[in-house]
Structure formats: C-alpha cells, structure tokens
Amino acid sequence: MTTILAADDSVSIREMVQFTLESAGYQVQCAEDGAKALALARERKFDVVISDVNMPNLDGIGLTKALRDLPDYQFTPILILTTESSPEMKSEGKAAGATGWIVKPFNPDTLLKTLGKVI
Amino acid sequence: MDRFRQIFLEECSENLAVLEADLLLMEQGKADEEVINRVFRAAHSIKGGAGTFGLSAMSQFTHLLETLLDELRSGKRRAAPALAALMLKATDVISQMRDDAQAGGPGQSEAAARVKAELAALLALEAQPAETAFEAIAGEGPWHLSFKPHEGILASGNEPLRLLRELKTLGFAVTATETGRLFEPDFDPQSCYLSWTLDGPAAVPEEEIREIFSWVEDECDIELQRQATEAKPQEQAAAEGQARQGQLEQSIRIDIRKIDQLINLVGELVITQSMLAALEGEGGEIQERLDRGLSLLKSNTKALQESVLGIRMLPISFAFNRFPRLVRDLAQQLGKEVELKLVGQQTELDKTVLERISDPLVHMVRNALDHGIESPAKRRQQGKAASGTLTLAARHEGGNVVIDIQDDGAGLDKGRIWEKACEKQLPLIQGRRREDFSDAQLFDLIFAPGFSTAATVSDLSGRGVGMDVVKRNILALGGSVEIQSQPGRGTLFRIRLPLTMAILDGQLVAVGEELFVIPLINIVESLKLEPDCLQKAGGGVVFYQLRQQTLPVLWLSELLGTKGEEGSMPLLCVVEAAGRKLGLVVDALLAQQQVVIKSLEQNFRRLPGISGATILGDGKVCLILDIPGLVARHVGRESDADAASAA
Numbered sequence: 050m051t052t053i054l055a056a057d058d059s060v061s062i063r064e065m066v067q068f069t070l071e072s073a074g075y076q077v078q079c080a081e082d083g084a085k086a087l088a089l090a091r092e093r094k095f096d097v098v099i100s101d102v103n104m105p106n107l108d109g110i111g112l113t114k115a116l117r118d119l120p121d122y123q124f125t126p127i128l129i130l131t132t133e134s135s136p137e138m139k140s141e142g143k144a145a146g147a148t149g150w151i152v153k154p155f156n157p158d159t160l161l162k163t164l165g166k167v168i
Numbered sequence: 169m170d171r172f173r174q175i176f177l178e179e180c181s182e183n184l185a186v187l188e189a190d191l192l193l194m195e196q197g198k199a200d201e202e203v204i205n206r207v208f209r210a211a212h213s214i215k216g217g218a219g220t221f222g223l224s225a226m227s228q229f230t231h232l233l234e235t236l237l238d239e240l241r242s243g244k245r246r247a248a249p250a251l252a253a254l255m256l257k258a259t260d261v262i263s264q265m266r267d268d269a270q271a272g273g274p275g276q277s278e279a280a281a282r283v284k285a286e287l288a289a290l291l292a293l294e295a296q297p298a299e300t301a302f303e304a305i306a307g308e309g310p311w312h313l314s315f316k317p318h319e320g321i322l323a324s325g326n327e328p329l330r331l332l333r334e335l336k337t338l339g340f341a342v343t344a345t346e347t348g349r350l351f352e353p354d355f356d357p358q359s360c361y362l363s364w365t366l367d368g369p370a371a372v373p374e375e376e377i378r379e380i381f382s383w384v385e386d387e388c389d390i391e392l393q394r395q396a397t398e399a400k401p402q403e404q405a406a407a408e409g410q411a412r413q414g415q416l417e418q419s420i421r422i423d424i425r426k427i428d429q430l431i432n433l434v435g436e437l438v439i440t441q442s443m444l445a446a447l448e449g450e451g452g453e454i455q456e457r458l459d460r461g462l463s464l465l466k467s468n469t470k471a472l473q474e475s476v477l478g479i480r481m482l483p484i485s486f487a488f489n490r491f492p493r494l495v496r497d498l499a500q501q502l503g504k505e506v507e508l509k510l511v512g513q514q515t516e517l518d519k520t521v522l523e524r525i526s527d528p529l530v531h532m533v534r535n536a537l538d539h540g541i542e543s544p545a546k547r548r549q550q551g552k553a554a555s556g557t558l559t560l561a562a563r564h565e566g567g568n569v570v571i572d573i574q575d576d577g578a579g580l581d582k583g584r585i586w587e588k589a590c591e592k593q594l595p596l597i598q599g600r601r602r603e604d605f606s607d608a609q610l611f612d613l614i615f616a617p618g619f620s621t622a623a624t625v626s627d628l629s630g631r632g633v634g635m636d637v638v639k640r641n642i643l644a645l646g647g648s649v650e651i652q653s654q655p656g657r658g659t660l661f662r663i664r665l666p667l668t669m670a671i672l673d674g675q676l677v678a679v680g681e682e683l684f685v686i687p688l689i690n691i692v693e694s695l696k697l698e699p700d701c702l703q704k705a706g707g708g709v710v711f712y713q714l715r716q717q718t719l720p721v722l723w724l725s726e727l728l729g730t731k732g733e734e735g736s737m738p739l740l741c742v743v744e745a746a747g748r749k750l751g752l753v754v755d756a757l758l759a760q761q762q763v764v765i766k767s768l769e770q771n772f773r774r775l776p777g778i779s780g781a782t783i784l785g786d787g788k789v790c791l792i793l794d795i796p797g798l799v800a801r802h803v804g805r806e807s808d809a810d811a812a813s814a815a
Binding site: 059060064065101105125126127132143148149154155157 | 216219324
C-alpha cells in the first residue's frame, strides 16, 4: 500500500486530497502546516509527499529542503502544489529538491494523474 | 465534490474574517510583515480553493487581490491606507461571491466588475499573448530523441525509468542504451550513468514530449529532432494540417442531466411561447407590435429548441461502427461470403434513441446473415454472385430517421412462416386461415411473441432476443418497423424512429370537454363520420367502410371515459401504426402543434393507451395517445376486405 503525506493549510483542500487519494486506494496522512508534516515524516517513512507552498510554520519550500536532508527522504518523490502563473515558484521548488509539481487549480483527476507519474 | 465545496465555503468565511481584521490594521498603518503574510495566505487560500471547487469568477477576482498582496510582501508597494481601503472593498466583493455560491446564485455583480477594474488598473495588467494557432509543418518525420539524465537526477526524487515508461505510452521505443561511466571503479550507487536514444511516431505533438520532461529540464540533456523525410509539397501539407484540425474538433463533456434540464427549460419556453401566441390577432396598433414580437419569439424559440436538441444528437456511425467486425466474424462462422455496405453514417439521432436501437440492429443483422443470405454454393446455383450483400442505410425523412437493413438473400418463406405459426399455435392466427393474411401480415408474424425461438444466447449482441423484443423496443421508442421481401431477391427491414424523444408534432383533438394529442406521424387522414358506413360485427366491434377498406372504429369518449358531445358532428381520424389502420372517433380537430413530451411514469403512473402528457399554452395538462399501443390492442382481426386491400 502506497503511503502519502499531504501538507496543506486549507481544510477543504486537505479533505479533498485525502478523500480522492483514499478512494484511489492510497493510505493518506494529512498535516496542516510544514512543521507538523516534517514531524510526521520523521516518525515514519512515506512513499510520496504532496505539499502546498504557502503554509504557516514552515512553507512547502522549507519542508522540501528539510526532507531532502533526512536520509530516508533522499529519493522520495515530493510534489509541490503550485499555481501555473509562477514559473519562479517552480524553479524555487526544483532548487529545494522537489520532484515535480501539481498545478492549481487541480481536480481529483489531475491529482491522480500527476501522482501516477511518480508511483 | 459538492461536500468539499461546502467545506471550502465555510473555510472561505474564516479567511475573509482574517482578511477583514488584518486589512483594518493595515488601514490604520499597523501592518507588520507578519500581518501582510497572513493576509496574503488568506487570499491565496481563497483563490486556490475557489479554482479547485469550480468558482472561477471568485478565483480570478481573488487572483488580482493576491497579486497586489504579493507586491506588498516583496516590498514593491507600500501598505498605504488607500490601498488597504481598496482591498477591503475587494474583500466585500469576495464575501458577496461566497454568499452567492452558497445560495447557488450567479456570483457576478456590477460591484465586482467595478472593483475588478480598479484592481486591474492599479496593477496595470498586461494583455495575455494570444494563443498561437496550430500550424502544419511541411515534411514532419518521425521523432528522434536523445535522453541523457545528469548523474544527480535521482536526488530530486525523479526516476528515469518512469520517464521511459511515459515515453512508451506515446509510442516511443528505445533504440540504444549507453552505460556511460557505469563500470568505472569510482562508481557511485546513488548516481545515474545510463542514457538512451529513442524513436517515436511523427504524429506525437512536440509539446506532449516536452511535457514529460517538464520536471527534469535542468537535470538532463534532451535532444529532440525530427528525422528527415521527403518534404511534401506545401499544398498537401496544408491540406493535411486542415484535416488534422478537423479531427481536433473542439468538444466539451457535459453531464447528460444538465442537457436534459436545458431541454426541459426550453420545453417550458415553448409552452410559454404558445401561451403568448393565443394573444395574436385582436387588431389595433399595439396588437401589431405585439404580433411582430410574437412572431420573432416564435422563430427564436424554435431555433433555440433545435440547437439544444442538437446537443444530444450523435451520428449513427456510433451504432454502425461495430458491424464490419461483427459481420466478418459471423460470416466466417457460418461459412458465408458477405459484403457489408454502410450508407448515411453521418445521419444524426438522439443519443438515447441511438443507444436503445443498437441491440435490435445487431439482432436484425444476425438474422439477415443467419436466415437471409445463402451459402456461396447455393447462391451460385441460383445464378447469383457467391458473395451476398448486406446494406445498412440511414437517412432523415421528415421528422424521422429511417434505417434500412437490406439483404439480397433468399427472402422470407411465407409457407415456412405459416407452418411455424401453426406449430407454435400463435394466438394471432387462432380461428383464421392462411388466405386471411396478406403478405405484409404474414411477414409481421415473425414479430409475434413466441414465434422466434431465441433459445441460444447470441455471443455477439450479448443476449438472445427474439424478433418480438426487437419490435417492442422499436415501438417503445415511438417508431415502427415494416418488412418487404421477395423470394430469391432478398428482404428489407425498414425502421422508422423519431429524431428525439423529447418533442413530437401533434394534432390536438377534442373529445367532449377533454383535449388529447395524437402524434401527427400516425395520422393518415381525417373525415366526417358518415353513420351509414358503420357496421356492427360480433363481439361489440364496429367497422367503418372507408372507400375500399374496412377499419375497426374506436370511440375515444368510451375508451377514455369522458363524455362525448351530444348532437355534435363527430369526425373520424384514421391512424396507422405498424401497417395497420384504426379509426378514432373524435368531436373536433383543433390546432397542430409541437408538444413537449412529459413522462407520465415519472410524474404519475403508466396508463394503457396513453404514451405521455404535455402542457398546453393555457397551462392545461393534456394526454398524448399511444397509437401503436391502441392499434396493437384493437386491430387484431381485420376483415377479408381489408386484407385484400392491403395486399
């Protein structure tokens, strides 16, 4: 069973991501900010991480950098939720070590399709 | 999605409260970095959620606010009170949009447009570059791709194998693999040393290939080029480009329920229009202006209705497409040679009708191959070509679609049909002689329940249905089927179907106080009822002598339990279904009009002799008569005279 860690400060997006992924047969844990996500990642190894960029207490970029410093997460796919209108955000994400991005606004289909590229 | 949308709307309220409180602080000049970040995050959350949950107006609007806040955050702008005031206005607009979304309202207002313009002016938005049109390039050969990942690619969580897998789905194949420094002594197990060259089909658009590498642009070297082919002449390339553009037809998937709702609304509009039509022609100047407006409304309503119904229309090729394979397999199985011709593939009909006619068509095609077309040896004996021909032809005729299924085989064997009907003791032939049946009526027996022995489940259509089920399906769609056949020359099954099940052309008739609709398609003629031509027969059946034919007659007033008008001059409306005629006695013929069919089963319950209901211009509900049903019930036993005339 593929395990996914999803970090987003918006409760509706969190609920939707969790529901969509669980319906597709993944095991999902959610965190409402980067710091909580990092704490969860230290406790156990997730197969994939999906993270929003703008979050309080450690944003998505900071979370990605911190994860890449953990031995367990050197090669783990990390997908950043970002808006298409910001290429600099993408390059910032790449520089931090992100695998790729899910472009907002996304729907359940595009989420699963993008996830399919790394699993 | 709706559930999450609800959660989003609640969350949106919370974010709006944050916006409001912090923007007030900003207006008073008390905004530090912390506050600005908080405001930005709130706006960003609203924008992202609105986009995700289908509130595009809100998403676009909030995007402007977010852009402004981003400029504040990066120090491009100063947090001036005036700016905060404008952003507070914007917050009010978003709040209004949120309430509209909650109530299912439009979510667009003048205030929104005004504030949007102010924000846009402040940001001095640049125009988006226009989309470039798709252009064909002369001489496009197959792709040649060289893919060299950098050694550190794995550290970003990307895996070349996944990329290769994606390329494979586009039709790419690896032609060479380079091992690079893989076997050097200082090799590092966490690095990637492999690189590949691949070839792929010319038809794949470049951006689809680039898309695959979009995440690893900086972590690998990609060389993508087309292999040289002979350059085509410009004209041909342009033509191909156009053809391809034709294939890239713009389309959108829409939930069928939405379309049905639209059709319903247009139906209501048609009713409203006919309600207003009753105001026509009183005279006077105002009346003239009203009449002009009404005739315009009428033509617009009709055009709107046609285009809305057009949304549900699909070409019959959707049903025909399965036949080439089916006929080929079945012909091999039966040891026959058959050539299939498909005519009129672009003929459009309603999606529902199309779906429901597919299985009956399969069954009839099987029958034509099974019983119609002879073996090659037998065909040669009779001086025919060894290979038989089966033609499926569709066309529009009036408001109907006509589908012909024609074979050039043996034709129907009347003697065999009669034998089989006797063998099966069909109720239809009880107490009647073979001579009582015209050819058409004999052929019709194959549709009788219990005639065909579909004991074998067909491996092609998925279920063994008899011809009676085929006919029932066609009647249920408001259609008809007739047979023409000549021994040795072949058989033609002709199916007529309504274009759509939502609307029909009807004749309004009055029976006493009540009004009914008779589908125009079933009416042969209407005439004054001459009492001298009525003849009573046994079993309470009454016949009418109409020129050379004798028809059974039904008094609608009796049938439907309404009171006929006393002392009126009744009319006889002659209707026909499945090749059999019936006279209906009514008190008056009124207007002919298009009526919107409302299902009785959904709104009330099923009634015998009634196929549905409609609402007239004055708001009255009016029942639509089920002519095929009535004919099937009341015309079982024609007289000899009728049989002679129908032959």
